[in-house]
Amino acid sequence: xxxxxxxxxxxxxxxxxxxxxxxxxxRTSSRRVVKMAVSVENKPKSFTLQKSEEAFSAAKELMxxxxxxxxxxxxxxxxxxxxxxxxxxxxMWDIDGNKYIDYVGSWGPAIIGHADEEVLAALAxxxxxxxxxxxxxxxxxxxxxxxxxAVPSVEMVxxxxxxxxxxxxxxxxxxxxxxxxxxxxxEGCYHGHADPFLVKAGSGVATLxxxxxxxxxxxxxxxxxxxPYNDISTVQRLFExxxxxxxxxxxxxxxxxxxxxxxxxxxxxxxxxxxxxxxALFIFDEVMTGFRLAYGGAQEYFGITPDLTTLGKIIGGxxxxxxxxxxxxxxxxxxxxxxxxxxxxxxxxxLAMTAGIKTLxxxxxxxxxxxxxxxxxxxxxxxxxxxxxAGHELCGGYISGMFGFFFTEGPVYNFEDAKKSDTAxxxxxxxxxxxxxVYFAPSQFEAGFTSLAHTPEDIQQTIAxxxxxxxxx
Numbered sequence: 001x002x003x004x005x006x007x008x009x010x011x012x013x014x015x016x017x018x019x020x021x022x023x024x025x026x027r028t029s030s031r032r033v034v035k036m037a038v039s040v041e042n043k044p045k046s047f048t049l050q051k052s053e054e055a056f057s058a059a060k061e062l063m064x065x066x067x068x069x070x071x072x073x074x075x076x077x078x079x080x081x082x083x084x085x086x087x088x089x090x091x092m093w094d095i096d097g098n099k100y101i102d103y104v105g106s107w108g109p110a111i112i113g114h115a116d117e118e119v120l121a122a123l124a125x126x127x128x129x130x131x132x133x134x135x136x137x138x139x140x141x142x143x144x145x146x147x148x149x150a151v152p153s154v155e156m157v158x159x160x161x162x163x164x165x166x167x168x169x170x171x172x173x174x175x176x177x178x179x180x181x182x183x184x185x186x187e188g189c190y191h192g193h194a195d196p197f198l199v200k201a202g203s204g205v206a207t208l209x210x211x212x213x214x215x216x217x218x219x220x221x222x223x224x225x226x227x228p229y230n231d232i233s234t235v236q237r238l239f240e241x242x243x244x245x246x247x248x249x250x251x252x253x254x255x256x257x258x259x260x261x262x263x264x265x266x267x268x269x270x271x272x273x274x275x276x277x278x279x280a281l282f283i284f285d286e287v288m289t290g291f292r293l294a295y296g297g298a299q300e301y302f303g304i305t306p307d308l309t310t311l312g313k314i315i316g317g318x319x320x321x322x323x324x325x326x327x328x329x330x331x332x333x334x335x336x337x338x339x340x341x342x343x344x345x346x347x348x349x350x351l352a353m354t355a356g357i358k359t360l361x362x363x364x365x366x367x368x369x370x371x372x373x374x375x376x377x378x379x380x381x382x383x384x385x386x387x388x389x390a391g392h393e394l395c396g397g398y399i400s401g402m403f404g405f406f407f408t409e410g411p412v413y414n415f416e417d418a419k420k421s422d423t424a425x426x427x428x429x430x431x432x433x434x435x436x437x438v439y440f441a442p443s444q445f446e447a448g449f450t451s452l453a454h455t456p457e458d459i460q461q462t463i464a465x466x467x468x469x470x471x472x473x
Contacts, residue, residue, distance in 0.1 A: 103462075111451050150291070161347055170326075253285075262399065290309070292314060309324065311325070387470050393409040432469035
């Protein structure tokens with residue numbers, strides 16, 4: 001029995017779990033039985049979020065906004081946030097017993113499916129040896145070798161605990177290596193919540209309508225220059241205006257934090273050339289795209305080799321992880337090999353390394369990315385066709401296991417284009433799909449993700465649900 005006491009209220013929750021002997025296949029098709037202190041039938045006759053509402057009401061007295069990451073609060077789509085109980089494969093179950101086809105995938109890491117049996121078994125064996133050493137472990141070597149062999153730009157890698165940490169480390173390293181202070185980022189691109197990045201940052205900042213963030217001092221952002229995504233002329237002008245001062249250009253090679261936005265042809269090539277001509281470093285933030293667009297990430301997919309790369313999500317197999325890496329001559333600036341300091345107590349912990357290793361082993365199998373590309377293409381085309389048939393302005397796209405769509409005629413090349421979307425209509429669509437058992441990211445400004453666990457039947461069920469909802473909204 002789990003119990004939580006808030007200010008002036010308390011609630012308790014009991015979950016009746018299926019025995020471990022039940023096969024993984026039957027788990028994916030069975031509802032969880034959820035019992036609570038209130039009188040509610042075990043199997044709802046219709047869609048309800050009564051227990052989620054009770055849990056979220058308690059959470060708001062315990063955590064700011066009732067959540068530990070802002071987008072989860074459903075502020076941009078309205079209605080009751082969903083409190084989840086369990087995940088398996090391509091599905092999630094909430095504490096009311098509702099089952100969803102999941103296209104969030106823990107915001108990207110669940111590319112082989114949630115709670116994969118091979119990953120869980122490996123984690124169980126690793127846990128017998130301990131959860132954190134605070135000292136080197138052999139598993140770090142194994143995952144490092146896998147990352148270096150897969151990602152074209154990475155000759156050495158440093159593991160950290162989150163994408164935010166990875167991007168902080170990469171920027172500090174770029175400044176140390178070039179001995180320059182300024183960076184260029186793109187409007188709507190999100191590189192974590194560190195102070196220098198919270199300038200036109202997309203993601204949760206865009207979802208909540210915040211231009212920046214209180215608490216970020218001017219001194220932390222004065223050296224952050226911004227350009228619209230897909231706009232080479234602005235980048236060129238910034239280099240002309242700040243000659244000899246720009247350490248690096250950092251970008252999401254495919255934007256996922258303003259919704260899904262693909263680069264124009266030659267955009268990456270032009271950035272690569274501009275940075276090289278001006279003695280700056282080119283940084284791919286592949287926290288989202290790494291091992292998702294291709295085994296070697298977006299840089300393999302587009303044929304670009306940046307100077308530095310940040311990674312996260314998939315390389316931890318669902319556990320907290322991040323990494324940054326690049327050319328040996330740059331990475332040897334990092335302590336203790338060099339003078340640029342960065343450290344982390346849980347960095348390279350055996351659990352995250354184990355989950356990452358097993359996940360990458362699965363992704364390396366033949367046909368992985370062909371399958372992701374096929375089901376994702378079918379999904380996005382089906383949604384776009386259904387929306388346009390119902391008379392809605394809609395555009396979207398996909399690459400491999402990453403996709404997105406906007407409620408605007410488009411095309412969408414940058415964050416300003418994305419903001420033309422009808423967010424009120426997206427909110428109605430979102431809530432309608434939730435009632436149909438489909439879980440998308442609760443924001444117009446977030447990409448979606450498929451996994452190897454999604455079946456063609458899941459895709460067709462999602463399209464059929466979209467057809468119903470488009471007719472209603």
